[in-house]
Amino acid sequence: RALANQPAILLCDEPTANLDHKTGDEILDILQRLNQERGVTIICATHDHRMMNICDRLMWIRDGAIERIANRNEVEVELASID
Structure with missing residues (x-):
């Protein structure tokens, strides 16, 4: 239903919550294709960290306040330096 009118913006609250891993991956794939196509x-x-793999930008919110905004490349570089 949310896609019936071809929206420019789609808001999703915990789109993979309470789903098994395979179904969650399918939802992430659908979201990514909606964006790209x-x-x-x-x-x-x-709270699903898999979402980082398909996002352009990420925002962390703690106690109702924005804690950080970063693009995916910045986060990938930081995570690589930890390894």
Whole structure:
């Protein structure tokens, strides 16, 4: 239903919550394809770290306040330096 009117922006609250790993991956794939093929901007609130792999930008919120905003490349460089 949310896609029936071809929205420019899609808001998702925990889109992979309570799903098994395979189904969660399928949802992430659908979201990524919506962005790439239809140009839909997708904003997700999630605790699922797999989402980092498909996002352009990430925002961390703690106690209702924005703690950090970064693009995926910045986060990947930081994570690589930890290894």
